[in-house]
Amino acid sequence: MDNPEAQVERVIRALTVQSRQDQADALEEYFLPDAYFIHPFCRVPSFGDRKIPLINQTINSRWFIFFIYQWYRILSPDIKLTIDSASFDKKNDLLYCSIRQKFTLWFVPFSLWQANVRLVTVLELKRKPTDRNNRPILNGRPSPDIDDLSLSYQPNKLYFIKGQEDHYQVEDFLKFIAPWGASLLWFSWQLFATFICAAGVLLLRKPIVVLRERVLGLDSRAIKKE
Template sequence: MENPVRDITNVIRQLTQGPPEIQSWAIDRYFTSDATFVHPFCRVWGKAGGRDGIKIIFQWYKIMSPEISLDVNSIAYDKEHLRLYVNISQVFSIWLVPFYRAPVTLTTVLDLTRDPGDGRPLPDANAQRYYIAKQEDLYQTSEFIKFVVPWGGSSLVMLWQTLATLFCLVGAYGYCAIARVLTLVFFPFSREGEPFGNMIKVGN
């Protein structure tokens, strides 16, 4: 890529929506030979041949969901650290599960480098070119569960999140109440001899 912000949308579409030969070509062109790939369900370590492992994952992804609807919502570029943040909405349909379509949102974090790592000549200062050294796909729990629990999975996650929030509220208020009671019992007076409840006054 010569301009990461401008080019990344087209790269993502080639990787996810292009035919197999375009997909393979795009991985060879844009990824380093030792690229890393991190996903909630799989990982390719950043070793020699990592790019070949990424090819296999994208091929299987294409087999499982031949037709993918995808929109790039936003792109942020950390130029200092050569890192792209891409927020994506996509509709994932698995041919093994008829009539099921999973609309999911994720943020893809791409670490870039100017070294392709496979002997290709480095671009000169006037012809900058960037390669993907690491791709990490970040899904909320309520999103990635749609891949494994087609119906009702997101509702279960939201129910769990609600219960966990209630537990936090009860725990926090309960702890504060117990702490206050214990403080009043064991330290009823301040150093000045005032009752503990009057020790701190608003405005003083």
């Protein structure tokens, strides 16, 4: 990506609402081979190419991320997804995306099970030089393309996804595992906790101030000047 804020929606849609081949192409084009993935339900640590001798298969962490997105589409073939905003922190190479999605299990009749959730996806980006096919040059070595080995070739630099981390509020997370009322129970608990905070201040503020000032000898009015 040369403009992450403008291009990230295309990447997210390819991974979540398009075909299996679109998913594979998006991962190959935009994710580094050792990309990591963190979600409340699953995690893929970062690791590079590893060859499995018995099956003659080379795997890496991106390989497992592909299976996660495949399973995501198998469970919910008809996902409704909206990207509300995207903001790129260029100093720290972090891209923040605010997303709303409707996740429906295909085997539940009449759409009785639905998770209407909000999340913030944080993408860690790395700017890498690329070959003529816009593939990242890893470890300072271009891909084995004769043209790219020419001394006159000046690699272009693009942003690639080093890692993805999905953040959900607890009430949204609960909609995935207990859609019928669990989020309402959590909402009620949050209101109760707020009431406890207010009651604690009203009932205990004066005794605590007295304890601090008279027993412990601390002046609560003293403010440290910075």
